[in-house]
Amino acid sequence: MIQQNIDRIYKKINEIKSSEQEVLLVAVSKYRSIESMMRVYEAGVKDVAENRVQEFLQKYDQLPKDITWHLIGHLQTNKVKYVVGKVALIHSLDSLRLAEEIQKQSEKQKVVTDVLIQINIADEASKFGFQKEEVKDAIEQIKTMPNIYIKGLMCIAPLDATTQMLNNYFKEMKTIYENLKVLYNDTDRVNMHYLSMGMSGDFELAVQNGANLVRIGSAIFEE
Structure with a gap:
């Protein structure tokens, strides 16, 4: 079923x-068993995200050690030491602190x-993010930090958003992403490589609006 x-x-x-858009599928392992994640790995998905x-x-x-790990949940400062050096990409850099x-x-x-x-694309009080x-x-300040490399942007759309609202949020993210792409290049330790948006319920709209990384959980595991 997973395959x-x-x-x-x-x-x-x-x-x-x-035709020129490459989209990376990242499987979300939240609450999933090791056995389920092994089936995802055997199906060829080597990028895995945890909250x-x-x-x-x-x-x-x-x-397996050749999995590329992504961290997508809110990261508390006291937990940073446990993930640095292990995760390939932290999607949720949401504050200067x-x-x-x-x-x-x-x-x-x-x-x-x-x-x-x-x-925080929808300005939700309950969500983290700039x-x-x-x-x-924020980028101007973070790019002065020599051990951080900014690889793009991420957003989480509101769960109760209508299709039209989602479309607007994703479009707006793409515009911000493209504008920043023009401003920065690798020499600044900033490279707008990834636009991470779209989950099981809205990834099609996200891809349509230019997402090149989608974070999929339930759609992989549903029977």
Whole structure:
């Protein structure tokens, strides 16, 4: 079932995306067993995301070492030391305080940590992330931190958003992404490589609007 679901997701992505658009499928392992994640791995998906640090650490030790790990949940500053050097990409850099801690722990471990800047695209009080108008200033400050490399942007759309609203949010993210792409290049330790948006319920709309990384959980595992 997992293999069929993954094939179906890839098929949908390929039908929607533009010819030059490459889309990375990241499987979300939240609350999933090691056995289920092994089936995802055997189906050919080697990029895996976890929301919670404790679950990530358990799975990191038990799953194959050639998995590329992503952290997508809110990261508390006191947990940063456990993930730096282990995760390939932190999607949820949502404050300067968190950036400072990632810098500190990365320097300690002599690594450079790749991150995405999380934008609170719908201005939700319950969500983490920079406000749209804060993003450029935040990047200006974070790019002075030598052990952090900004690889793009991430957003989580509201669960109750209508199709039209989702369309607007994703469009707005793409515009911000393209504008920043023009401003920065690799020399600044900023490279707008990833636009991480879209989950099981809205990934098709996200891809349609230019997402090149989607985070899929339930659509992979549903029967």
